[in-house]
Amino acid sequence: MTTDPTTQTLDQRGVTDDSQVEALFQEVRQQFDKQTINLPDDEIGWRMKRDAWLGRKAGVVTRITENWLKTAAPRLRPTVGRCLNDLRSHVEERLEQLHAAVVAAAGSAALARERVDLSLPGVTRPIGSRHLVQQTFEEIERIFLSLGFTVVEGPEIETPYYNFEALNIPEHHPARDTMDTFYLDVPPGSQPHLLRTHTSPMQVHTMEKQRPPVRIIVPGKVYRRDNPDATHSYMFHQVEGLAVDTDITFCEFKGTVEYFVREFLGSAAKTRLRPSYFPFTEPSVEVDASCFACMGRGCRLCKFSGWIELFGAGMVDPAVYGFVHYDATRVSGYAFGLGVDRLSQLKYGIDNLQLFFENDVRFLRQFP
Amino acid sequence: MKILYDWLKEFVAVPFAPGELRERLSLAGIAVEGVSETPAGPSLDLDLTINRPDCLGHYGVAREVAALGRSELPPLSVGLRESSDSAASVTDVEIASPDLCGRFTARVLRGVEVQPSPDWLRKRLEALGQASINNVVDATNYVMLELGHAMHAFDLDRLAERRIVVRRARAGEKIRTLDGVERTLSPEICVIADAARAVGIGGIMGGAETEIGFSTHNVLLESAWFDPVSIRRSSKALGLRTEASTRFERGADPEMAELASRRCAALICELAGGEALAGVVDVYPARREPLPLDLSRKELLRVMGASVPDAEIEAILGALGFAPRRADKTSGSPDSPLATWRCRQPSWRQDVTREVDLIEEVARHYGLEKFPPRLHPAKQPAARLPHAEAEDRLRERLIGLGYHEIVSIPLVNEAEDALFRPAGVTPARVANPLAEDASLLRSTGLVSMAHALAWNLNRGQHNLRLFEIGRAYRLQSGAPDEIRIATIGATGMASEQGVAESAREYGFADLKGDLDQIGNLAGGFDWNAETLAWQHPARAGRILLANAGLRRMEDGKGGQWFVTVGNTVVGSAGELAPRVADKFKLRQGVFLAEWALDPFYEGYGLARDDRKYQPISRFPAVERDFSLILSEGTSFASVRETIAALGIPEIFSIEAVDLFRGTNIPPGKFSLLVRITFQSQEATLTEAQLTDFSSRIISALERKLGATLRSV
The missing domain is CATH 3.30.70.380 (Ferrodoxin-fold anticodon-binding domain)
Incomplete structure (x- = not known):
């Protein structure tokens, strides 16, 4: 075990010339380098190292200053001074490096502890949803607003006149069979009332109040006395449409219907009009869309016809104009009745209509 | 109505395979639901619209098939060998109620041998869902399916005095019909009677006492025409719908009565032997000239928006039996815009009475796909509902607060509705409900909300926040009234246990906080501590809206100001009373609220219009x-x-x-x-x-x- 050279003076070490001085400093420097190869464990380890070398009272650099520089022979002093300065800067530089590394290591250890697990769930405030029927109403409304249709509403409790007679369905018309009706229990002597079986009464109300041009849609609830099953409910939703003017023909009707179907079902959807019968339209049609389940090739959904029946429509029957005092020889127009629930069922593949009205949150959450 | 493909071919050449025929007929307005195989060959399942009773028989459908190829249906010729004795010498017909029965023909067949029908006949009837009974009855049904005309065969020897009187039933008169049911009749019902009693309900069902049986030798064959409205009214009153009533109530062909009778008599003679007496006793008070109808190209253009060539118009209307004749002065020039046609209504198309009906006939056979689609520009700006914006904001906010929208059927159970009904409200009852649970239009949305919560709780969904924007219904001095309402329901945890959060139950403060956020849209809800019967006595109250008391005043010079007339109660909110919760078997605390939307929407508009920027202070708070x-x-x-x-x-x-x-x-x-x-x-x-x-x-x-x- 050799004595620590810095505790002795140069004389005691027997150093007599510059080269010996330099060799001695080289030895010390190697010693320092050896001791600082490894990063100290932490701030405390680094401080001990720093104090050992740069401590004011007992650091190596201080000892060299006291023992070597101050006692050095005048001829050796310039060399000792230069070497000491070199050593000090070397030590300071290296310790500073080490300190930065120690601080960085400490920081990353702390961060590692704080690091969030990104796969853990966040705090979610529950968000509700619009009912699917409402979403379809809004979708339909958006499309027809863009075509200049104004939205109107009407009562669900109607008189037989508006629900039937004024729509060219007199009391003993067989069409009434397809619209089994709930009647209201009203006090004797009051006007009879019923739950509207379609939104069509608003055609009459609107035309009674307004001269042509008329362009309206009527969203709302309607009621039929049908036993509930996968495709029937005693309440469901419709959007009625009516356009009347002096220059509307079947071609405008067809253009409007085709536009709606493409907007609602996508640009690939094809439309076909099939002649049908409704007492308040003439000619009447069923609007079919190409089956979106099989792209028209034929499947169970479309009963292997390639087409799906969407809704009924047609040119307003001139008899209806008679009830609202429009001149049937001058005006013409079209009307349609969209089944909102049916359209939603088709669009979202919902096989049971009852799901809409059970309001099970496991259903509601699926359509945010 | 089912139609046998092979049977059609007896009347018309069918140039299409069944699958293509299905498509072609559907596009011409005779909807074919599907094609199926039967022992009698392929059958088309027609979904006929109610205006087309002429297609309730093969012959009528054959006419449509002929029109697809623009050819006329060959007329029916029926050879019937008649004996020298005349029917009129054996029987007599009197129509005492010509308003109910417009035509009655009677034919007499003598010496028939009633037997089971031959195989070919049974096969066809059964393929079309008709049970085979005996050769005479089957012949009437066969001809009905063939020509669309319903007939009835009586055992002539059981008719008192062998004569027919068509009259109104006497009040309380009874008859046992073929289905074995004894029915009590009323004077609005048309009966076929003999000299003594009713033996059939006209156009609906025959009587059991004069039914054809294996002992029958002589037959009186009825082929008649009844008033559609009367048949419909009687059929409803009796609760009895038959093949016959379906055909007559839609408007049968009065001219077909005689031809169908002849065809049926010939078939009975063929199947059961015997002889047809000469002639037919035919009482026909409703006989009238065919209705003339005009069609002009101008009107066709006005309705359809695109023209159809002369040749197509004439071929289509001709094939359908309208016998069109050019009637304008330009008849020489083809496709003239001034062209008009004089047509006549065929007796089997009582639904076609106007020019627009003729236009539809032309259009459906010409092909709707040939009319070009066009969009027409709007002449007026479109508007949403007046309250649409307020409703959007309300819905948005409710969803943001975590509420799911529900849609419920407003028909509810009366006793449940009563639990929530405010005092003094007369509910709107349904006179003919389908079920006791749906016998009344709800007087508040709370009853529907309680149901929706219970439905979910019963299915393991315990944390619920639901809302509905709907209507409540009531009678206001006898007249129905519909009130726009919003209803919310909440139960379970306000927040659930998670890694970053602890669990907390939804309580009254949550409800109040949510409602205050909603109220802010309309100028702010106020509260008072009155409670209704459905509410928990300590944790509930009523909701007031200051704006609901604001009245807009006009000064007549275009200026306006508002006068506050005090807060108005617009709704109620709180925990459900335990007594009511028990009725719905709700085992956890449930919170409900409901408020009227008309004042809320009005408040929304006022609050929005009053909103002005408030300067933000530069100085510390x-x-x-x-x-x-x-x-x-x-x-x-x-x-x-x-x-x-x-x-x-x-x-x-x-x-x-x-x-x-x-x-x-x-x-x-x-x-x-x-x-x-x-x-x-x-x-x-x-x-x-x-x-x-x-x-x-x-x-x-x-x-x-x-x-x-x-x-x-």
């Missing part, structure tokens, strides 16, 4: 906490009002931040920590100002409410 000891029953509102009444403009907000009872608080008292924020628009507040405000506030609270400051 200072908070001061006041820990008050108050007597039980003192409301926060009274504290707030007492402070506000001081009129210190620098008061920016007054909030309650803590509330407690117990340790260190004297009995009958509670402690409320109130935080007041002061801020000035003009300057930084000095300590002296703040001290002054504080002492004024404390002394006012002491004086007005007997409050004391709690030593901290």
Whole structure:
């Protein structure tokens, strides 16, 4: 075990010339380098190292200053001074490096502890949803607003006149069979009332109040006395449409219907009009869309016809104009009745209509 | 109605395979639901519209098939060998009610041998869903399916005096019909009677006593025409729908009566032997000339928007039996815009009475796909519903607060509705409900909401927040009234246990907080402590809306101002009373609220229009906490009002931040920590100002409410 050279003076070490001085400093420097190869464990380890070398009272650099520089022979002093300065800067530089590394290591250890697990769930405030029927109403409304249709509403409790007679369905018309009706229990002597079986009464109300041009849609609830099953409910939703003017023909009707179907079902959807019968339209049609389940090739959904029946429509029957005092020889127009629930069922593949009205949150959450 | 493909071919050449025929007929308005195989060959399942009774037989459908190829249906010729004795010498027909029965023909067949039908006949009937009975009855059904005309065969020897009287039933008159049911009749019903009694219900069903049986030798064959409205009314009154009533109520062909009878007589002779007596006893009070109909190209263009060539118009109308003749002065020039045609209504198309009906006939066979689609520009701006924006904001906010929208059927159980019905409301009952659980239009949405919550709770869904925007219904002095309402329902946890959050149950404060957020849209809800029968007596109240009391006044010079007439109750909110919760088997606390939407939407509009920018102060705000000891029953509102009444403009907000009872608080008292924020628009507040405000506030609270400051 050799004595620590810095505790002795140069004389005691027997150093007599510059080269010996330099060799001695080289030895010390190697010693320092050896001791600082490894990063100290932490701030405390680094401080001990720093104090050992740069401590004011007992650091190596201080000892060299006291023992070597101050006692050095005048001829050796310039060399000792230069070497000491070199050593000090070397030590300071290296310790500073080490300190930065120690601080960085400490920081990353702390961060590692704080690091969030990104796969853990966040705090979610529950968000509700619009009912699917409402979403379809809004979708339909958006499309027809863009075509200049104004939205109107009407009562669900109607008189037989508006629900039937004024729509060219007199009391003993067989069409009434397809619209089994709930009647209201009203006090004797009051006007009879019923739950509207379609939104069509608003055609009459609107035309009674307004001269042509008329362009309206009527969203709302309607009621039929049908036993509930996968495709029937005693309440469901419709959007009625009516356009009347002096220059509307079947071609405008067809253009409007085709536009709606493409907007609602996508640009690939094809439309076909099939002649049908409704007492308040003439000619009447069923609007079919190409089956979106099989792209028209034929499947169970479309009963292997390639087409799906969407809704009924047609040119307003001139008899209806008679009830609202429009001149049937001058005006013409079209009307349609969209089944909102049916359209939603088709669009979202919902096989049971009852799901809409059970309001099970496991259903509601699926359509945010 | 099912149609056998091979049977059609007996009347017309069918140039299409069954699958293509299905498509072609559907596109011409005779909807074919599907094609199926039967022992009698392929059958088409028609879904006929009610205006086309002429297609309730193969012959009528054959006419449509012929029209697809623009050819006319070959006329039917029926060879019938008649004996020398005349039918008129054996029987006699009298129509006493010509308004109900427009034609009655009777043919007499003598010496028939009633037997089971041959195989070919049974096969066809059974393929079309008709049970085979015996050769005579089957012949009437066969010809009905063939020509669309319903007939009836009587055992002639069982008819008293062998004569027919068509008349109104006598009040209370009884008849046992073929289905074995004894029915009581009324004078609106048309009966076929003999000299003594009713032997059939005209156009609906024959009587059992004169039924054809294996002992029958002589037959009276009825082929008649009945008034559609009368048949429909009677069929409804009797609750009896038959193949015959379906055909007559839609408007059968009066001209077909005689031809169908001849065809049927020939078939009976072929199947059962015997002889047909000469002639037919035919009483025909409803006979009339065919209705003339005109069609002009001008009107066709006005309705359809695109033209159809002359040749197509004439071929289609000709094939369908309308016998079109050019009737305009330009008849020489093809496709003239001035072209008109004179047509006549065929007896089998009583649904076609107007020019527009002819236009439809032309269009459906010409092909709707040939009319070009066009969009037409709007001449007026489109508008949404007046309240659409307010409803959007309300819905948005409810969804943001975590509520799922429900849609319920407003028909509810009467007893359940009564649990929520406000006093003095007359409910709107349904006169003919389908079920007791749907016998009444709800008088509030709360009953539907309670149901929706119960449905989910019963299915393991315990944390629920639901809303509905709908209507409530009632009778207002006998007349129905519909009220727009919003309803919300909540139960379960307000927040669930998670890694970053602890669990907390939804409580009244959650409901109130949610409602206050909603109320802010309409200028703010106010509350009072009145409770309704459905509400928990301690944790509920009524919702008021200040704006609902605002009245817009006009000064006649275009200016307007608002006058507050006080807060108005618009709804109610709170925990469901345990008594009501039990009825719905709800085993956890349930919170409900409902308010009227018309005043809410009005309030929304007023609040939106009144909204103006409030300058944000550049000077710091200072908070001061006041820990008050108050007597039980003192409301926060009274504290707030007492402070506000001081009129210190620098008061920016007054909030309650803590509330407690117990340790260190004297009995009958509670402690409320109130935080007041002061801020000035003009300057930084000095300590002296703040001290002054504080002492004024404390002394006012002491004086007005007997409050004391709690030593901290």
